Structures are given as structure tokens and as C-alpha cells.
Amino acid sequence: MSMIVQSILTGIIMGCIFSLIATGLALIWGVVEIVNFAHGSFMMLGMYIAYFMSTLLGIDPVLSVPLCAVVLFLWGSASYKIVVTRLLKGKLLMQIFGTFGLMMAMDYGAMAIWSPNYRVLENTWFSGSIEIGGYYFGEGQLIASFVSLIVLGLVTVFLLHTKTGKALRASADDKVAAVTVGIDSEKMYTYAWGIGSACVGVAGALMTNFFYIQPQVGMIFTFFAFICVALAGFGRIKGIIVAGLMIGVIRAVSGFLIAPWTKDVAIFVIFIIILLLRPQGLFMGK
Amino acid sequence: MDKITLSSMLEKSREKRISVLLITIALLVLAVIPFIINNDFTLSIFIWIFVYIILGSAWNLVGGYTGQIALAHGVFVAIGAYSAAVLPKYYGITPWLAFIIAPLIAACVGFAISYPTLKLKGHYFAMTTLAFGFVTWKVFLHWDYINGAAGLNIPFKPSFSAMIFSTPDIMYYLSFILAAGTIVLFYIIDRSKLGMYLKSINQDEESAENRGINVHKYKVYAMTLSAAITSIGGVIFAQYVLFVDPNLFMEGSLMSIRIALIAIVGGLGTVLGPILGAFVMIPLEEYTRAFLGGLGRGYSLFIYGIVIIVIAMYWPKGLADIIYRIEKKIKGVYHGRSK
Amino acid sequence: MADQNNNLSNTIIKVQNQEDNKILQIRQLTKRFGGLTALNKVNMHIRESEILGLIGPNGSGKTTLFNCVTGFYKPDGGQIIFRGEDTTGKRPSDVAKLGMSRSFQITRPFDELTVFENMFISQSHKNESIVGTTYTRFNDTTREKADELLKFVEIYKLRDHKAAEISFGQRKLLELACTLMQDPEMVMLDEPTAGVNPTLINKIIDDIIRANEKFGTTFLIIEHNMNVIMGISHRMYVLASGEVLREGTPEEVRNDPQVLEAYFGD
Numbered sequence: 001m002s003m004i005v006q007s008i009l010t011g012i013i014m015g016c017i018f019s020l021i022a023t024g025l026a027l028i029w030g031v032v033e034i035v036n037f038a039h040g041s042f043m044m045l046g047m048y049i050a051y052f053m054s055t056l057l058g059i060d061p062v063l064s065v066p067l068c069a070v071v072l073f074l075w076g077s078a079s080y081k082i083v084v085t086r087l088l089k090g091k092l093l094m095q096i097f098g099t100f101g102l103m104m105a106m107d108y109g110a111m112a113i114w115s116p117n118y119r120v121l122e123n124t125w126f127s128g129s130i131e132i133g134g135y136y137f138g139e140g141q142l143i144a145s146f147v148s149l150i151v152l153g154l155v156t157v158f159l160l161h162t163k164t165g166k167a168l169r170a171s172a173d174d175k176v177a178a179v180t181v182g183i184d185s186e187k188m189y190t191y192a193w194g195i196g197s198a199c200v201g202v203a204g205a206l207m208t209n210f211f212y213i214q215p216q217v218g219m220i221f222t223f224f225a226f227i228c229v230a231l232a233g234f235g236r237i238k239g240i241i242v243a244g245l246m247i248g249v250i251r252a253v254s255g256f257l258i259a260p261w262t263k264d265v266a267i268f269v270i271f272i273i274i275l276l277l278r279p280q281g282l283f284m285g286k
Numbered sequence: 287m288d289k290i291t292l293s294s295m296l297e298k299s300r301e302k303r304i305s306v307l308l309i310t311i312a313l314l315v316l317a318v319i320p321f322i323i324n325n326d327f328t329l330s331i332f333i334w335i336f337v338y339i340i341l342g343s344a345w346n347l348v349g350g351y352t353g354q355i356a357l358a359h360g361v362f363v364a365i366g367a368y369s370a371a372v373l374p375k376y377y378g379i380t381p382w383l384a385f386i387i388a389p390l391i392a393a394c395v396g397f398a399i400s401y402p403t404l405k406l407k408g409h410y411f412a413m414t415t416l417a418f419g420f421v422t423w424k425v426f427l428h429w430d431y432i433n434g435a436a437g438l439n440i441p442f443k444p445s446f447s448a449m450i451f452s453t454p455d456i457m458y459y460l461s462f463i464l465a466a467g468t469i470v471l472f473y474i475i476d477r478s479k480l481g482m483y484l485k486s487i488n489q490d491e492e493s494a495e496n497r498g499i500n501v502h503k504y505k506v507y508a509m510t511l512s513a514a515i516t517s518i519g520g521v522i523f524a525q526y527v528l529f530v531d532p533n534l535f536m537e538g539s540l541m542s543i544r545i546a547l548i549a550i551v552g553g554l555g556t557v558l559g560p561i562l563g564a565f566v567m568i569p570l571e572e573y574t575r576a577f578l579g580g581l582g583r584g585y586s587l588f589i590y591g592i593v594i595i596v597i598a599m600y601w602p603k604g605l606a607d608i609i610y611r612i613e614k615k616i617k618g619v620y621h622g623r624s625k
Numbered sequence: 626m627a628d629q630n631n632n633l634s635n636t637i638i639k640v641q642n643q644e645d646n647k648i649l650q651i652r653q654l655t656k657r658f659g660g661l662t663a664l665n666k667v668n669m670h671i672r673e674s675e676i677l678g679l680i681g682p683n684g685s686g687k688t689t690l691f692n693c694v695t696g697f698y699k700p701d702g703g704q705i706i707f708r709g710e711d712t713t714g715k716r717p718s719d720v721a722k723l724g725m726s727r728s729f730q731i732t733r734p735f736d737e738l739t740v741f742e743n744m745f746i747s748q749s750h751k752n753e754s755i756v757g758t759t760y761t762r763f764n765d766t767t768r769e770k771a772d773e774l775l776k777f778v779e780i781y782k783l784r785d786h787k788a789a790e791i792s793f794g795q796r797k798l799l800e801l802a803c804t805l806m807q808d809p810e811m812v813m814l815d816e817p818t819a820g821v822n823p824t825l826i827n828k829i830i831d832d833i834i835r836a837n838e839k840f841g842t843t844f845l846i847i848e849h850n851m852n853v854i855m856g857i858s859h860r861m862y863v864l865a866s867g868e869v870l871r872e873g874t875p876e877e878v879r880n881d882p883q884v885l886e887a888y889f890g891d
Binding site for chain 2 (some may be wrong): 035093098104105112216259
Binding site (some may be wrong): 474475477478479480482483485486489490492493494495496497498499500501503504507511 | 695697716717718719721722726727729733734735736737738742745746747749750751753755756758759760761762763803807
């Protein structure tokens with residue numbers, strides 16, 4: 001019994017990080033109406049940055065978070081300006097392929113530059129594990145979930161209380177109306193990509209504390225983010241957090257109850273089932 | 287009111303005669319290639335081109351004509367390949383029967399997965415197919431019946447009944463005939479009611495539905511047919527490579543993407559598209575892999591990714607569109623001169 | 626013997642439902658969107674070969690009614706009986722196969738197909754085998770019918786042009802021709818003269834009347850242009866806030882004070 005609780009708790013911890021990744025995707029998807037298949041690759045980029053900051057300059061991954069946020073913000077904005085603006089003019093199929101191509105270029109480019117070898121960080125500030133109330137938690141995971149929640153809080157504050165944030169939400173709600181009241185949609189799209197990518201870059205940096213670093217590590221996280229947003233809708237971060245936690249828990253529990261390799265499979269199967277039963281998602285209205 | 291003039295009638299039949307002539311020449315050239323070229327590597331490129339003409343055309347039916355973004359056709363290739371490997375290995379049945387059994391299995395799977403999911407729109411359907419591909423991949427990796435991740439070896443014992451040949455020439459002709467047959471089939475479909483219905487669904491589903499076309503049924507039919515034909519390519523794959531494992535067909539959705547790209551580069555929704563796509567993409571991929579891929583560091587796939595981005599950004603209509611425009615210009619010049 | 630009984634009772638039900646040649650009956654039709662009731666227990670009927678006008682202020686539920694009848698929306702209550710069969714909740718393609726055509730407010734031809742091909746696709750799909758379509762092409766009968774109808778609306782010369790290339794007015798005519806392609810029992814037109822120049826309006830009206838007289842086709846037409854709809858309809862319904870306000874001849878409707886108020890407010 002306690003083993004199940006252990007998995008649930010581990011799942012919740014990971015779920016916080018999934019929520020951050022998903023929020024980044026939700027921002028892009030909601031405002032720009034394009035699904036970034038390269039989202040996970042952006043996370044991978046954040047991971048490599050944190051990795052090299054640690055191994056070459058001795059800077060702990062947690063301290064790399066601001067740097068990763070900035071770099072990924074720029075990378076995301078650049079990707080939007082260079083590639084996505086053009087894609088948006090075409091059909092949906094080409095949009096999907098375009099970001100898919102971006103994912104391949106980034107993943108295999110990373111492989112070409114940094115080799116396909118798995119890398120792991122050791123001896124960072126948070127590399128041990130803690131015992132709380134009889135349950136064990138990796139320090140890296142704990143701090144990652146903690147910081148993720150903080151960042152999610154910051155993003156929420158930004159969206160609710162700043163001028164740009166409100167403009168972003170308006171653009172997500174109703175593009176035409178937003179333009180009519182003078183909101184610059186180009187700027188909003190760029191911000192959406194920038195901030196969304198920054199979120200996932202931060203998640204990547206945090207994950208280097210306990211996760212392996214590898215060029216194709218991001219793909220599965222794109223899936224998870226998509227599933228989160230598909231189930232929760234882009235409207236409320238609360239919904240995304242709940243969906244993220246659910247995914248974390250399902251993943252951990254199925255890995256424990258069935259077999260380790262079914263960890264990710266279970267999510268997909270449940271995703272397919274839910275989509276078939278309720279195509280509008282779990283939390284969305286209408 | 288138009289009048290059908292003698293000269294315009296002659297012109298149409300002249301156009302037809304030119305096309306027939308070109309096609310006959312192309313077929314003759316392809317038919318004699320094994321006699322001219324002895325290089326095994328070059329012959330293998332042709333064999334892969336033919337295989338991908340089959341795969342690309344099959345995907346084109348779903349992605350090009352009907353406009354559905356299916357990204358898991360690697361599963362159907364796997365069904366074909368594994369059928370061909372399993373039948374002789376476990377049941378002592380000739381792999382030639384796989385040409386019947388694999389399409390049946392693939393059609394069932396295609397039908398089963400598409401019937402509930404083709405009601406989803408755009409991104410959701412695409413993601414569902416990716417999820418389906420991922421799940422199937424993982425299941426195959428852990429499925430003992432087919433030896434899981436270790437894959438299945440087909441021992442090299444050349445015989446006609448085993449569909450294993452000591453020279454690539456026979457495989458060349460086999461794949462050539464199947465590719466030609468596929469093109470004939472799609473030529474028929476392109477000009478049939480089905481082709482037009484699918485195109486109309488692609489352009490405006492609601493309008494098609496209102497005119498009495500059961501959009502869902504046609505989408506599912508297209509997917510089922512597509513799955514069946516794709517599996518035939520998989521049979522050839524297994525019999526040529528003599529080895530199958532789950533990663534070849536389903537890791538990272540790579541094969542599915544490659545198949546889709548053949549149709550996209552060549553020209554979606556056209557018969558010529560997958561042919562052009564295969565003749566361009568396959569040699570490109572094989573030669574880049576030969577020069578760069580050996581390093582195992584993903585250079586060739588990196589270039590692949592860039593190619594995909596560039597095509598998606600600048601060339602979504604593919605090569606067939608360019609050829610069509612050149613053809614128009616030539617016709618325009620011809621008209622100008624004859625006036 | 627049991628079969629005969631079944632057939633007999635089916636026929637009786639059909640006859641009861643048809644009730645002196647009513648081709649369409651709408652009973653207590655209700656449709657809600659979230660908290661908004663778009664249609665509230667609407668009752669309507671159309672007789673065979675009638676031209677029925679449907680008018681009402683914006684947002685009164687006219688297009689919603691169309692969408693429920695054609696099957697695009699599933700009603701939340703009520704019944705739709707078309708040619709004696711209960712078609713409530715059936716999918717649009719099934720309803721179309723029973724002999725109902727519909728046009729859209731904003732024309733929706735297939736842009737990348739030719740005018741001819743647009744017509745082909747609009748032919749009747751009744752009893753069509755899906756697998757059969759893989760190898761069959763459109764036959765001469767279809768071709769001739771398409772020719773006939775394109776000449777009827779006088780856009781025959783455009784038949785090989787892509788639908789995207791023809792003008793707005795020509796698209797309206799194409800849309801009309803398409804609705805007639807399957808020899809429909811009933812055609813539903815959603816604002817067929819919207820945005821069209823006066824000469825063309827007259828032509829469209831003319832075409833509708835001619836089709837009605839020549840083929841006996843029933844028409845259900847939504848219109849905002851009062852001159853058009855009053856001139857062309859045999860009978861009319863006025864819809865307001867999702868309910869039937871008035872039913873009658875154009876004369877009766879034109880002079881009804883409630884109708885005037887619904888349109889022009891207090």
C-alpha cells in the first residue's frame with residue numbers, strides 16, 4: 001500500500017514539471033493556434049545549456065534557470081519569426097510538418113553536435129534524496145517541482161495582472177476582437193512563442209538535476225504537454241496543473257503496478273480513450 | 287458557347303499520345319535497367335524507390351486526397367513485414383501468401399483505429415495517430431511472439447517459394463511490377479468517383495456531407511484501403527532486407543514521416559506525386575546516408591529535418607505542381623506559336 | 626403473412642405522417658446552445674411543390690432551423706418528418722440521400738474543382754456503394770443532367786472553370802444548380818439573393834419559379850429581401866426569438882402588426 005502511495009507522491013512531483021511544460025505549449029497553442037511539435041526539443045535545448053553550464057562552468061542547474069529562460073525566449077521568438085510566420089499562411093498539414101521538421105532538425109542537430117550519448121549530471125546541489133514521513137523523494141525532483149510551481153505562479157500573475165499578459169489572453173480568446181482594440185497580434189504571437197519556450201526551457205534546466213540528457217529526450221514530453229492541453233483546454237492554468245498532476249500520477253502508478261515500460265504507454269492509451277469518449281476534453285465547457 | 291473544333295480535338299489526342307509515349311519510354315528504360323546496371327547499390331536504390339512509390343501512394347490517398355494527417359503508417363508497413371517474416375518462420379507457409387494475409391490484417395487494424403478516431407479534427411487526429419504508433423512500437427518491443435526488440439531474422443536461403451533471390455534483379459522486377467500496379471490502381475482512383483469525393487471532403491467536409499456524401503465512411507474507407515496497400519510494401523521490405531524489428535518501422539515515427547514526405551515533396555493528391563517524390567527523396571537519402579550517415583551522428587536526419595521545414599514553408603504543393611506549371615507554360619508557348 | 630402485415634402498417638404510418646401531401650413536418654422542434662434557447666417548440670409544415678418563405682429578424686433561429694432539419698444539429702427536442710420518415714438526428718448525408726438539398730448563406734462550392742465537377746458531386750448518392758466508387762466514373766446520364774442544369778441557370782460556358790475562378794454571382798447560380806442536381810424533393814435555400822446585384826436577383830427568382838413549375842420541386846427559402854420573398858412565396862412563416870410568430874400568405878404576413886413590430890422593434 002505504501003508503495004502505491006510512494007508512486008502517487010512521485011507522480012505528483014513529476015506532474016508539477018509536466019504542468020509547466022504543458023503551460024508553455026498552451027500559451028503557444030492558445031494564442032497562435034499552432035501546435036509546436038518541437039516543444040520537447042526546446043526543452044532539450046534547455047537541458048543541454050544547463051548541463052554545459054554545470055560541467056564547464058560549475059554553475060548549478062538551478063542557477064541556470066534564468067539563463068535558460070532567456071535563451072529559450074530568444075530561440076522561441078526567433079523560431080516564430082523565421083519559420084512559423086510562413087507556416088501560418090499555409091494549410092494545417094504543412095504547419096504540422098513544419099514544426100515536426102523543426103523538431104527533427106533540432107534533435108538530430110543536437111545529436112550531430114553533441115553525439116547521441118546519454119549524459120547525466122552528478123554532484124549538483126540537489127542530487128541526493130530526502131525522507132519525509134516514511135516516503136522518499138529525490139532532491140532534484142523536489143526542487144524542480146517547487147520551482148516549477150513558482151514559475152507557474154509568476155506566469156499566472158503575468159497573464160492576469162500585466163498589460164501584456166492581458167493582451168495575450170485577449171488574443172487567445174478572440175483574435176479579431178483583440179486586433180480591433182489595437183492589440184498588435186504579431187507582437188503577441190512572438191511573446192507567446194517566447195514565453196512558452198522559456199517555460200519549457202526552465203523545465204529542462206530543472207530536470208537536468210535528475211533526468212538523463214539526450215538529443216531525443218524531448219519527444220515524449222511534447223506528447224505529454226499535448227495531452228495535458230488537449231484534456232484541460234488552454235483557458236485555465238489550474239486545469240493544466242490538474243491534468244499535469246494526473247499524468248504524473250498515472251505514469252508513476254502504472255509503471256509500478258504493471259511494468260516499467262508501460263509507464264508512457266498507459267498515458268497514450270488513456271488519452272486515446274478519453275478523446276474518443278469526450279472529444280472536447282475533460283474540463284472544457286460547451 | 288464553346289464549339290468543339292477539330293483542332294482542339296486533335297490537340298487533346300496529341301496530348302494523350304505524347305503522355306502515352308513518354309510513359310512507354312520510361313517503362314522500357316526501367317525494364318532494362320538491371321541489364322545495364324550491375325552495381326548492387328544502385329539497383330537497391332531503385333528497389334527502394336519502387337517500394338516507396340507503393341508506400342507513398344498509399345499514404346497519399348489518406349493524406350493527399352482526403353487531407354487527413356495520419357502519422358502512423360509505419361505500423362502498417364510493420365504488419366506487412368512481420369507477416370512475411372512470421373509465416374515461413376513459425377508456420378512454414380510461403381511468404382507469397384503474405385500478399386494476401388498482410389493486407390487483410392492491415393485493413394482490419396486500419397479500420398479499427400480509424401473508425402473511432404477519424405471523427406477528431408486536425409491536430410487531435412494527428413496526435414492520436416502518433417500516440418497509436420508509439421503504443422504499437424512499445425508493444426512490439428515487448429511482444430515475445432515476434433521476439434520483441436531482438437527482431438526476426440529471415441535466413442538467406444534463396445528459393446522462389448521463399449521469395450528470397452540470390453541476385454537483386456528479381457526483387458527489382460517484383461517491386462517494379464507491384465509499384466506499376468499501384469500506380470495503375472491510383473490512376474483509376476484519381477479519375478473515379480472515389481477520388482473526386484475524397485478531394486471534396488478535403489476541401490470542405492461539411493459541404494460534401496450536405497450533398498449526401500457520408501464523410502466519415504469515406505474517410506474510414508480511404509484509411510482502410512491505404513493501410514492494406516501499405517502493408518504490401520512492408521512485405522517487400524522484409525523479403526529484401528531479410529530482417530525485421532520494431533525500431534525499423536516505428537521508432538520515432540521516422541518511417542511514417544518519410545512516407546508522408548514522399549507524397550508531400552512529390553505533390554499531394556496527384557498520381558504523379560509519389561513517383562516524383564520517391565525518385566527525388568530516396569536517392570537523396572541513400573547518398574547522404576552513404577556519405578554522412580556512417581558516423582551515426584544524425585547528420586543525414588538533420589538535413590532531412592531542414593528539408594521538411596523548407597518544403598513546408600516554401601513548397602507545399604510539391605514537385606508535381608512545378609511540373610504542371612512548366613507544362614502550362616509550354617502549352618502557352620505552343621499556342622502562341624501556332625496562332 | 627407477417628411481412629405483409631409489417632409493410633401494411635409501415636405504409637399506414639407513412640400515410641398518417643404524410644397527411645395530405647406534407648413533405649416536411651416540424652413538430653415541437655427545440656434547440657439549445659448552453660443557456661440560450663435558439664428554437665422553442667417550433668411547429669411548421671410544408672406541402673409538396675410549395676414555395677415556402679421563412680423570414681424573421683437576425684438571430685431568430687432561421688439558420689438554426691435549417692441546420693436541425695438537414696441534420697447538422699441534433700435537436701434537443703421535437704421531431705422532423707421528411708417524406709413520411711422520421712429524420713430527427715440523422716446525419717446530413719443520410720437526410721440528403723432522402724431527397725433534400727441545401728444551399729449556404731455564403732456559397733460553398735468546392736473551389737479547386739471545376740464547375741462541372743461541382744455538379745457531379747451534387748448528384749444523388751442514394752444506394753451508392755462506397756467500394757464501388759473506387760473504380761466507377763461519372764456516367765453520361767450524370768453528364769447530361771449537369772449540362773442541362775448548367776444551361777438552365779445559364780452558366781454552361783463556365784463548366785470547365787475552377788469554382789474559385791468564377792464571379793460571386795456565378796457562384797450563387799452554381800450553388801442553385803447544384804441543389805437541383807440530385808432531382809431533390811425539397812430544396813432549402815439560405816438567403817439565395819444576399820449580396821447579389823438586382824439583375825441577377827431577378828434571374829435567381831426566375832430560376833426558382835421555373836424549377837418549381839417544371840420539376841415540381843418544393844422550396845424552403847430564408848430571405849431578408851422582403852420584395853423577393855413576398856413575391857415568390859406561396860406561404861410564409863415568420864420566426865422571432867426561436868418561435869413561430871405568424872404563418873400565412875405573403876399578404877397576411879405583410880400586414881400583420883406583430884410582424885412589423887418584431888422587425889422594427891418598439
